[in-house]
Amino acid sequence: MIQVQNLTYSYPGTEKQVLKDISFEIKEGEIFGFLGPSGAGKSTTQKVLNGLLKGFGGSVHINGTDLSKMKRSFYEKIGVAFEFPNLYLKLTALENLQLFASFFKSKTRDPDELLKMVQLEGDRDTRVEAFSKGMKMRLSFIRSLLNQPELLFLDEPTAGLDPGNARIMKDIILDLKQQGVTIFLTTHHMDDAGELCNRLAFMVEGTLPVIDSTQELRLKHGKKTVRLEYMENGMTLSDEFPIDQLAFNPTFNEILENQEILTIHTQEASLEDIFIKVTGQQLKQ
Amino acid sequence: MNWSAIPYDYKLLKGDPMLILSLLVPFILWALMHLLFPFLEVLVMKQWNVDISPYYRQTGIFFLMLIPMMMGMVYGFILLDERDGGIITAISVTPTGKFGYLKLRMGIPLFLSFVFIILFLFLLGLTGTLNILQLIVISLLISSQSLILLLLLGAFADNKVIGMAISKGFGILLMGPLLGFALPAPYNWSGAYSPLFWASRSLLSDSQDTFWLYASITFLFHLFLVWILFRKFTARSD
Incomplete structure (x- = not known):
């Protein structure tokens, strides 16, 4: 769906390259995530891809069409x-959605249905100036769904949301993926990235040192062991066993049979661990 | 033009008393001319034995020039509000886009200025010897002054404080017709830097030829300014 080749970008009037020769591809129907600290260039990449920033180097093709030759109907x-x-x-929440719906020629979704999706139906007639940041985030999110997009750009979609509302947003994002929507998401929140994205690119200072599937990243960088916590003679003990041939490991089986098991965990690396290991940088900056 | 977006402008204006007041300016100016000028005429004659009635048209034309300035300022400040809130960026990623947005923002002050100016000309008897076509043309030309202030704010004002400074500085253009009225020839040509000077000359023309000559200069002057400012505005990354 999106092919990016040797993309470079510097903001007008500055020498410093914010994006340094990055290349990646986003497949149709996948959630592709950019994970990286603030200021790494994630939002800049999104702005280039959605046409807000012009004058970039390299090439960007969306559905086979050169981005620089895209017509306005692209935004439908x-x-x-x-x-x-x-x-x-x-304006009220409803008026915001109605006004933006008027900017599209194609049929748009029922604003009330969207407001209900993010539990804002009770605030539909409230002016947005009275909204909390979380409510504004949710309204801004559903506004992006008005035109039933095939390609969705989400920049830090759960930033500033409480866990309950973040859950609602993530469920909607996963549901959109089920419906075949291609989603490009940027985040510095590793849990979101791990839960939502099919594939991830790590972004550090305008470069993409790693692009891989979330699953592969975890497998490649995690330890292939199982950690067991159990009680023996009133004491809590723990042990690690290789996953390979685990069923035939006599010690593992002996503990399972004779001791009280407290926890069993595979030792995959967290995305944050992998990020630090690969890039040498912390995520939360 | 996205007509369905227009009713929302009223709601945006509703919350801002200063902007509403600015929209009332044409009525205030009309009241000043209609009620105050005859009173002053009598007063000045009594006190100083000076007849100011020959300046009625000039005064009216000067007041008329304030109308597009007010409209440009009102809608320019809505634009600055929208810029502050990131709204222009959000509209940029819809099919309407920045260009469509700007057409809407430009269309309303142009239309409102035109209606007010035409009304002003007729209600205050400022039409002189001009025919209806000439009146429509000159009203449109003067109305387009609102676009210049709107675009000036859009192109250069990063916030409302700078916007206010630009609006005040814009008053320099109003000096153009004043210099034309007040100074004797050839010094009256010192107002020629302002397109409004040419518009006022056009309005005060007695002959067909001079009307169209001055109207053409006003048109070219405005076209040049709108083109430059439009490019500058659309080149911004918001």
Whole structure:
């Protein structure tokens, strides 16, 4: 769906390259995530891809068409939710959605249905200036779904949300993926990235040192062992066993049969561990 | 043009008393001219034995020039509000886009200025010897002054404080017709730097030829300014 080749970008009037020769591909129907610390270039990449930033180097093709030759109708099937909610504060939630719906020629979704999806139906007639940041984020998110996009850009979609609302958003994102929507997501939140993304790219200072499937990353960088915690003679003990041939490991089986098992965990690496290991940088900056 | 977005402008204006007040300016100006000028005429004649009635048209035309300025400022400040809130960026990623947005933002002040100016000309008897076609043309030309201020704010004002400074500085253009009215020839040509100078000359023309000559200069002047500012605005990354 998206092919990016040797993309470079510098903001006008600056020498410093924010994006340094990055290449990647996003397949149709997948959630592709950019994981990296703040200022790494994640949002800049999104802005280049959704046409907000012009004058980039390299090439970007979306559905086979060169981005620089894209017509305005391209946006009929694109949805963009920004990192900071940009809404009309003096208008109500419903009016914000109705006004933005008028910017599309294609049929748009019922605003009430969208408001219900993120539990804002009770606030539909409240001016947005009275909304909390989390409510604005949710409204901004559903605004990006008005035109039933085939390609969705989400910039830090769960930033500023409490765990309950973050869960609602993640469920909607996973549901959109089920419906075949291609999603490009940027985050510095490793749990979101791990839960939502099919494939991940690690971004560090405008480069992409790693692009791989989430599963592969965990397998490649994790220890292939199982950690067992158990009680023996009133004491809590733990042991690690290789996953390979685990069923035939006599010690493992002996503990399973004779001791009280407290926990069993495979020792996959967390995405944060992998990020630090591969890039030498911390995620939360 | 996205007409369905227009009703929302009213809601955006509703919350801002300063902007609403600015929209009332044409009525205030009309009241000043209609009620105050005749009163002043009598007063000045009584006190100083000076007849100011020959300046009625000039005064009216000067007041008329304030209308597009107010409209440009009102809608320019809505634009700055929208820029502050990141709204222009959000519209940029819809099919309407920045260009469509700007057409909407430009269309309303142009239309409102035009209606007010035409009304102003007729209600205050400022039409002179101009025919209806000439009145429509000159009203449109003066209305387009609103676009220049709107685009000036859009192109250069990063926030409302700078916006206010630009709006005040814009008053320099209003000096153009004043210099034209007040100074004797050839010094009155010192107002020629302002497109409004040419518009006022056009309005005060007695002959067909001079009307169209001055109207053409006003048109080219405005076209040049709108083109430059439009490019500057669309080149911004918001």
